[in-house]
Every structure is written in C-alpha cells, then in structure tokens.
Amino acid sequence: MAAIPSRPALRPACPNFSSGPCAKRPGYSLSALDGALLGRSHRAATPKARLAEVIERSRALLGLPPDWRLGIVPGSDTGAIEIAIWSLLGPHPVDVLAFDTFSRAWADDIAAHLKLPDVRVLAAPYGNLPELAEIRPDSDLVLAWNGTTSGARLPEGGAFIAPGHGGLVLCDATSAAFAMKLPYERLDVVTWSWQKALGGEAAHGMLALSPRAVERLLSHAPGWPLPKLFRLTADGTLLEGIFKGETINTPSMLCVEDALDGLRWAERIGGLDALVARSEANLAIVADWVAQSDWAAFLAEDPAARSSTAMCLRIVAPWFTPLDRAAQLGVANRLTGLLEAEDVAFDIASYRDAPVGLRIWGGATVEAADVAALLPWLDWAFARAAAEYADRLQPATP
Numbered sequence: 001m002a003a004i005p006s007r008p009a010l011r012p013a014c015p016n017f018s019s020g021p022c023a024k025r026p027g028y029s030l031s032a033l034d035g036a037l038l039g040r041s042h043r044a045a046t047p048k049a050r051l052a053e054v055i056e057r058s059r060a061l062l063g064l065p066p067d068w069r070l071g072i073v074p075g076s077d078t079g080a081i082e083i084a085i086w087s088l089l090g091p092h093p094v095d096v097l098a099f100d101t102f103s104r105a106w107a108d109d110i111a112a113h114l115k116l117p118d119v120r121v122l123a124a125p126y127g128n129l130p131e132l133a134e135i136r137p138d139s140d141l142v143l144a145w146n147g148t149t150s151g152a153r154l155p156e157g158g159a160f161i162a163p164g165h166g167g168l169v170l171c172d173a174t175s176a177a178f179a180m181k182l183p184y185e186r187l188d189v190v191t192w193s194w195q196k197a198l199g200g201e202a203a204h205g206m207l208a209l210s211p212r213a214v215e216r217l218l219s220h221a222p223g224w225p226l227p228k229l230f231r232l233t234a235d236g237t238l239l240e241g242i243f244k245g246e247t248i249n250t251p252s253m254l255c256v257e258d259a260l261d262g263l264r265w266a267e268r269i270g271g272l273d274a275l276v277a278r279s280e281a282n283l284a285i286v287a288d289w290v291a292q293s294d295w296a297a298f299l300a301e302d303p304a305a306r307s308s309t310a311m312c313l314r315i316v317a318p319w320f321t322p323l324d325r326a327a328q329l330g331v332a333n334r335l336t337g338l339l340e341a342e343d344v345a346f347d348i349a350s351y352r353d354a355p356v357g358l359r360i361w362g363g364a365t366v367e368a369a370d371v372a373a374l375l376p377w378l379d380w381a382f383a384r385a386a387a388e389y390a391d392r393l394q395p396a397t398p
C-alpha cells in the first residue's frame with residue numbers, strides 16, 4: 001500500500017460539496033435575505049410580484065421558449081415531476097430512462113402506482129446510460145437529464161429524441177438546470193428545485209410546460225383522482241395564475257428572497273454560459289486528477305456521459321474492489337469522516353444505494369479553487385483509511 005502523503009497545507013475555503021442542498025453562491029451571507037417579505041400574505045400584490053420575479057428571472061436565465069409556461073409548485077423537484085407524471089401520463093405508451101435512483105423512482109411510480117398498461121423501463125446500471133435507440137417514437141418519455149446519484153448525463157443537444165417525437169417528453173432536470181444546456185425544442189416538461197444548482201433553499205419546485213404539454217393537460221383527464229396539490233386545471237381550463245406567481249399553496253417568502261439572490265448572482269456573473277463554464281471547469285479539474293489517480297475512477301466510464309455537477313467516483317484500488325459492500329463502506333466512511341473532521345469536505349459519500357465511492361458536486365456555486373484544494377485531501381484521506389484498514393487485517397502479534 002502506498003505511503004500516506006503529508007497533510008495538505010491548503011483547505012477549500014468552502015467545504016460544502018453536497019449534491020443537494022448544494023453550496024450557496026460565493027460571497028453569500030444572510031443579509032441577502034434582508035428584504036424578504038416576511039409576515040406578509042403571498043397573495044398580496046408585492047409578495048406575488050416577488051414570486052413572479054423568480055419565474056421571470058428563471059425563464060430569462062435558462063432561455064425558456066417564450067411560449068412555455070413556468071410555475072412555482074410545492075414539493076421541490078419531486079413535487080414538480082410528480083405533478084407532471086400524474087397529470088399528463090395515461091393516453092400513450094410510456095418509456096422511462098432509469099439510470100439513477102430518482103429516475104428509477106419515477107419508473108416505479110408509473111408502473112407500480114399508476115399501473116399504466118404499456119410501460120417500458122429502459123434501465124442502465126449506475127454510471128451508464130440506457131440504450132437510447134430503443135425509445136419508441138410515439139411514447140411519452142420520462143427521464144432525468146442528469147443522474148445525480150450515478151454521475152451520468154444524457155448527451156448534450158438531445159439528438160436521441162427525434163424532432164417531433166410523438167409523445168410528450170418529461171424531463172427531471174433538477175441537477176442539470178443552471179449547469180447544462182437543455183434542448184427545450186425536444187422537451188415538453190422540465191422540472192427542477194431551488195436547492196440544487198443555484199444553491200437555493202429546499203421545498204420549492206419549478207415546473208416548465210411546453211404548449212404541447214398544456215394541450216395534453218386540457219385534453220386528457222387522468223383516470224385517477226388528483227390531490228389539490230397536483231391540480232393545474234379546474235373545470236377544463238388551465239389555472240394560469242400558477243404561472244404568474246399564484247402558488248397552489250403557501251410558499252416561504254424567505255426562500256423566495258433567497259432564490260432571487262441566487263438568480264441575480266447568476267445574472268451578474270454572465271448568465272447561463274457562465275454557469276455552464278464554471279461547472280465544466282470543475283469537472284475538468286476532477287478529470288485531470290482522476291487521470292493520474294491510482295485509486296479513483298469515474299463511475300461513468302464514457303467521458304461524454306460524465307456529469308459536471310454530480311461527479312461520482314468509485315474506488316478502484318486493487319485491494320479494495322474485492323471487498324464486500326460492508327467492508328467497502330467502512331473504508332469509504334472513514335475517508336469521508338476524516339475529511340469532515342478536518343473541515344475539508346462535507347457530504348461527499350456516494351448516495352446510499354449507489355456503488356460505494358464519492359460524489360462531489362461541481363455546480364456553478366462551487367469554486368474551482370475549492371475543488372482543486374479538495375483533491376490532495378482525497379489522496380491523503382484515502383491513504384490513511386487504507387493504512388488503517390491494512391493494520392486491522394494484521395494478525396495480532398503473540
């Protein structure tokens with residue numbers, strides 16, 4: 001086993017590398033919330049205008065097509081995508097791309113809970129993408145653009161979705177929006193949450209609908225009851241207010257202020273191009289380090305499929321790979337525990353049902369200098385965890 005490198009001198013200025021809630025933007029302080037409209041009704045004109053401002057700034061930053069609707073919905077990204085799944089699916093066969101924990105959950109929802117008769121789950125193991133050529137041209141397609149727990153993302157441009165795809169395309173983009181370009185011309189529903197790429201607070205979701213999605217909403221009545229929390233229509237008409245800041249239920253105006261702060265920061269640094277560039281720079285730094293590492297590799301083997309936000313790594317040291325999962329977890333937990341104790345990195349363990357390894361968030365709110373500063377610490381902590389593991393295996397001296 002390699003010698004333990006000396007303790008790195010430099011720590012990341014911000015040790016928050018969690019994949020959600022994600023790091024706050026650089027320079028964030030609670031004073032950003034000073035103007036929050038606390039203790040006010042969200043239905044009054046000024047607070048409602050703040051909600052509408054979140055919608056308008058998000059729309060402009062992302063470059064949503066002008067004829068799409070965008071609303072704030074309850075339940076974070078889960079709420080947004082579930083609203084879409086439960087409101088829109090039914091009339092067409094459904095294909096689901098299941099290549100991370102969340103897209104598998106959506107597949108389970110559709111097959112086991114909605115019990116739709118014609119559902120095909122195109123699955124792939126963690127780190128891989130499903131066989132995209134198998135998508136049926138007339139299906140409603142449900143997918144996560146970026147597998148937050150698997151570190152794999154779909155190909156930029158979305159050419160695997162035929163122009164004029166027959167069914168609707170429902171895209172959970174929560175770990176892609178504000179970090180990757182999305183091909184809106186091939187999508188019909190796009191969802192995300194505030195707690196991800198702009199470092200906002202949890203519990204609020206965004207739901208973007210193409211005109212085709214709205215048409216489906218108005219022409220299709222689901223064969224199951226919908227709770228008020230999911231309803232986008234009433235008496236056969238669209239609840240247009242939802243897309244102007246009239247939320248279905250009560251939002252947190254503190255979170256609204258925080259979301260606006262994140263959006264304004266993104267505008268100040270140069271908009272979507274700058275956000276994407278910052279995230280790609282973080283991926284490049286990790287990729288350079290992985291290229292010379294003898295113990296870490298990307299879970300996504302195909303470089304083109306590697307996520308720039310959820311950078312998922314597996315441990316490939318030859319003594320480690322044959323260990324059973326419990327032993328692997330013991331080593332990985334020690335590694336992450338050492339980094340946490342040193343205030344170097346928080347929350348970088350891989351997701352609980354993903355292969356044992358590390359997951360480093362590389363969205364735009366994470367500074368490249370912090371990613372660079374983290375990497376020597378990974379080598380240090382891995383070598384220490386490895387040495388301790390080897391010591392435990394030594395037979396006790398008589």
Ligand SMILES: Cc1ncc(COP(=O)(O)O)c(C=O)c1O
Nearest residue numbers: 020076077078102144148174193
């Ligand atoms: C791809 C994906 N979908 C959905 C979710 C759930 O998001 P939320 O907890 O904001 O509802 C996550 C959370 O990490 C995710 O990564």
